[in-house]
Amino acid sequence: MQAFDADVFVAGAGPVGLTLAMDLASRGAKVTLAEIRRYAEPPSVKCNHVSARTMERFRRLGVAGKLRDAGLPADYPNDVVFRTSMCGIELTRIPIPSRADRYSSREGPDTWWPTPEPPHRINQISMEPILLEHTAALPGVKLLNRHEVLRFTQDDAGVQTTVRDLDTQQERTILARYLVGCDGGSSTVRKQIGARLEGTPVVQRVQSTFIRAPRLREMLQGKPAWCYYSINPRRCGTVFAIDGHSKWLVHNHLNPNEPEFDSIDRDTSIRNILGVGPDFEYEVISKEDWVGRRLVADRFRDRRVFLAGDAAHLWVPYAGYGMNAGIADALNLSWLLGARLQGWGDEAILEAYEAERQPITEQVSHFAMDHAAKMIRARSAVPPNIEAPDAEGQEARDGIAREAYELNVQQFCCAGLNFGYYYDRSPIIASDGESPPGYSMGDFTESTVPGCRAPHFWLEDGRSLYDALGQGYTLLRFDPRADVSAFQSAAARRGMPLTLLDISQRHVPAPYRHKLVLVRDDQHVAWRGDAVPADPEALVGMLCGEPAGEAPGAAGQSLMAVQA
Incomplete structure (x- = not known):
């Protein structure tokens, strides 16, 4: 075979692919990434949480500080609050420190964690550009934006991948020792190695809308929060603060009898979740509808080709363990590939990747699915008098508050999944x-x-x-x-x-x-x-x-x- 263009070719330059490239570069490997988006093109509004385990590795890779300085305002509480609507009656609150207090605070259910790097609440639209800029500046890393993977072949020496430039439609070949598919749920790499996703294809449908609502924050009662759970008989949903000012991500959790994203009116649902009237003005930035699943690939590898992240597993991202599990895949695989590329690891060391990561993703997927089932049941059992001003209404609110806290503190303060x-x-x-x-x-x-x-x-x-x-x-x-x-x-x-x-x-x-x-x-x-x-x-x-x-x-x- 001809000279290698890269030690590792990575399909996909989202957070998983970028982390893999960063870590491989720290081990002296040459990495080429192909990404269908343009350079610095904003990602979808997805993950809102970087786990402690991920931050621990970002610390060693020299990017944790950059991430800590981004996201919500430094003094903005990362609390999770439960209300009858976003602007309604507060039921209970899970206290989580702002990023300014993240290292020093000892109050709250996740401040005791034995780690040098606690979690960080930041949306992917703020996180990914930092990872991209950091990765692009590393020696030995080459980015091919607006390129898609078409096909590949492999032999005992390496993998020959054909990619197409989406702007010129020209094809080219990349020759690397290994190929890693970090190319998402519809992974071309997974399909071409014949791996199958197995599990539950639909757990939950979520009508998700990214909005701009500059007046919303001033309408909120009490201390602000990073995440708002809206619990009322009309519509249950979740709202995430994206910039702490005017941008919000609204998740409308569809009920089992609402099988399609257009089953219900989007605007009406958003207003019921926010707790605002017909005269309230907001702007839809984008629609981000998604399906929660519990799917794990039946294999993560075919000889010199590997899968990581959503290409290998998809589940309801409770506890933030969608992207973070994918990054854990990347870091596990990176050190094994590094051992092999540096010459001290036998080829058989790579067998540890699937042996280690596949059982873990199976476990985590069940944690996420079980939690999703409990949340679905909770949303279907909201007392009709939860907003009533009388004693019975207060009793209903107190009961829901206890249940909501006990159920959700484990996902937002998920020490078990981290450590x-x-x-x-x-x-x-x-x-x-x-x-x-x-x-x-x-x-x-x-x-x-x-x-x-x-x-x-x-x-x-x-x-x-x-x-x-x-x-x-x-x-x-x-x-x-x-x-x-x-x-x-x-x-x-x-x-x-x-x-x-x-x-x-x-x-x-x-x-x-x-x-x-x-x-x-x-x-x-x-x-x-x-x-x-x-x-x-x-x-x-x-x-x-x-x-x-x-x-x-x-x-x-x-x-x-x-x-x-």
């Missing part, structure tokens, strides 16, 4: 026989069981543990007397990047009960023990993806058996 998931089917994680703790959408238990996220703590020099992780693997040593030279030598012979981090502080999270904990640079624990295994070469080989030549799990068991 609880684990990889328990991976060929490159050494199981030691202990099962990872379970988690829910809102709750989790910190753990160093291999496959779990390494619990965060601050180092004595003020750095986050994650800031100190090296590329590849980092060995945390909690006892300076533990001899790790044999492991270091085995890693050096294999060329596997290994950073030794001696932990001197006395107070670390309780789960760190072993003298040695090996952490991947995606923050997941790969191995732990009180001494280096008797055969460190075997451990290094497994970490680099070399086939063990034995039944799954056997390598991990042998490593566990020889620990001191």
Whole structure:
């Protein structure tokens, strides 16, 4: 084959594709992205939330600060409020700090999180341009705007992709070692590898409208909020503040007996959700109707071609885990591709991507679908007297307030989805026989069981543990007397990047009960023990993806058996 145009060709330059490119570039890879939109053409008004796990990686990629400085005004509360209508009676409120107070606030149900980077509320129309500008400036990254992927072929050496310039209609060929489809729910890449989306095709239809209403904020009672839930017998919906001034995204959640987007009048529904009369003026910027689904691809890979983000899974984006799950795909795949491209990872290391990410997306999709079902039931059970000024009306409002808070605090303060998931089917994680703790959408238990996220703590020099992780693997040593030279030598012979981090502080999270904990640079624990295994070469080989030549799990068991 001819010389490669790129190490990795990425179809799609939305948040998932851009994050993948950023992370690959940080590993020295050459990346080409193809995107059908023009450069800096605004995206749809979609995701409104960047999770803590995503922000943690953006911190390491040098873009977290730029994102924190964008979005809603610095002092604008990120609260979620429940009202009889947006301008109506307040029922309850989930307090979430403004971005000015995000690092310092200790009030509210998500300020306790063990992370250097809490979540950030910002709409994709403000977020994506920052990611795009940052990515376009990176060495080794090339953007092909107004280009669509037509077809591709692959062999043992690489992938040859034919793209078309949408302005000139000319076709060209891009030759890369790997191709990643980050090209959305209608993914051309997914279709061409023959992967099928399986699950529930329709969970919820949402009539969504992006509006400009300059007078709306002055009509709101009390403290403003990032998200407004409107609960009344006429129409239930959700409104998101986009700029904190005049732009709002109105979600009208259609009922099961309203099977089409045009089943009901859009204007009437918007007015019922906002709680405004016929004389209130607003402008429709765009219609953003969407269908909530629960679909996961039956495979995420065909040899040198991979799927990530909406190309691999689609579900109702409760807890913000649509885009954020896609970014988690990208970061998982990036470090595996980086290992392979840098030469220390065996080709088989790439098998870990599907083995790790597909089970997680299946789990998250069920969390989202279960929550969607509960929300649908709640919307169908709104008391008819919820707006009544009498004692019975107040009792109805109090009941709805309790139910709304308990149901929704877990999705807007979703510590479990951020920090609880684990990889328990991976060929490159050494199981030691202990099962990872379970988690829910809102709750989790910190753990160093291999496959779990390494619990965060601050180092004595003020750095986050994650800031100190090296590329590849980092060995945390909690006892300076533990001899790790044999492991270091085995890693050096294999060329596997290994950073030794001696932990001197006395107070670390309780789960760190072993003298040695090996952490991947995606923050997941790969191995732990009180001494280096008797055969460190075997451990290094497994970490680099070399086939063990034995039944799954056997390598991990042998490593566990020889620990001191």
